[in-house]
Amino acid sequence: ERRYPMDQDTLQMILREAVRETVTQVLQALLNADREAFLREHGGRKNGYYPRKLETAFGQVELSIPRDREGRYYPSLLQPYARRQVDLGEVAVALYAAGVSQRKAAEVMSLLLGHRYTHETISALTDQVLKEVEAFRHRPIPEDMAWVYLDGFFLKVLREGIGVEREAVYVALGVTPGGQRQVLGFWLLPTESATAWEEVL
Incomplete structure (x- = not known):
């Protein structure tokens, strides 16, 4: 366990x-x-x-x-x-x-x-x-979560007139009381910062 x-x-x-x-x-x-x-x-x-x-x-x-x-x-x-x-x-x-x-x-x-x-x-x-x-x-997600983890990573995004740039993807990962894990959401923002995390939350 x-x-x-x-x-x-x-x-x-x-x-x-x-x-x-x-x-x-x-x-x-x-x-x-x-x-x-x-x-x-x-x-x-x-x-x-x-x-x-x-x-x-x-x-x-x-x-x-x-x-x-x-x-x-x-x-x-x-x-x-x-x-x-x-x-x-x-x-x-x-x-x-x-x-x-x-x-x-x-x-x-x-x-x-x-x-x-x-x-x-x-x-x-x-x-x-x-x-x-x-x-x-808009899919249904469990109402009860034992934990919610917030983390991010960078990926390549095509921007019109600019080309490919690296941008931050914020991910909320939920864990139910039974241990089931699922991605609750993605947020694509230009950079990783405290202000961006505040916007996500």
């Missing part, structure tokens, strides 16, 4: 594990939306999934890669970021951090998908991602 509170190294390990689980959920949702968009624009039929492991800044994630019956579809979001040296897992966290606007989400989706789709399809995908974001923000 783990006793709380925990030391800093253990907290960092658990925090990254919890974030990795959330990253997996975000990327899976993006993959499913990408295949739907491809089939709408190019025709064809779904043909299940195949497993693939992907290394991210938060550790290895296991994804179910969608495929089509005709063999023409491959997830467009898996390659561009490898070429740009921006971690896809970090993008997933950025999308789910509080304060992601429609415009910012559209920028991220356009960079992820390149020129593969029309503007209308990118807009529809952005709307779908933002619905997932809102569902994450």
Whole structure:
């Protein structure tokens, strides 16, 4: 049985594990939306999934890669970021951090998908991602928490007209009386400071 509170190294390990689980959920949702968009624009039929492991800044994630019956579809979001040296897992966290606007989400989706789709399809995908974001923000969480840990890390964020910059992500990690851990929220802010933490709280 783990006793709380925990030391800093253990907290960092658990925090990254919890974030990795959330990253997996975000990327899976993006993959499913990408295949739907491809089939709408190019025709064809779904043909299940195949497993693939992907290394991210938060550790290895296991994804179910969608495929089509005709063999023409491959997830467009898996390659561009490898070429740009921006971690896809970090993008997933950025999308789910509080304060992601429609415009910012559209920028991220356009960079992820390149020129593969029309503007209308990118807009529809952005709307779908933002619905997932809102569902994450408003999901029910346990009323009782034994502990709430606050910590942060830095990730790469694309800023229009500026390029890629490192910004602070603040994370609230809750632990229930039964020991269940879950990420309560993400906040994306330019720097880590006492003032920013006050804003989060």
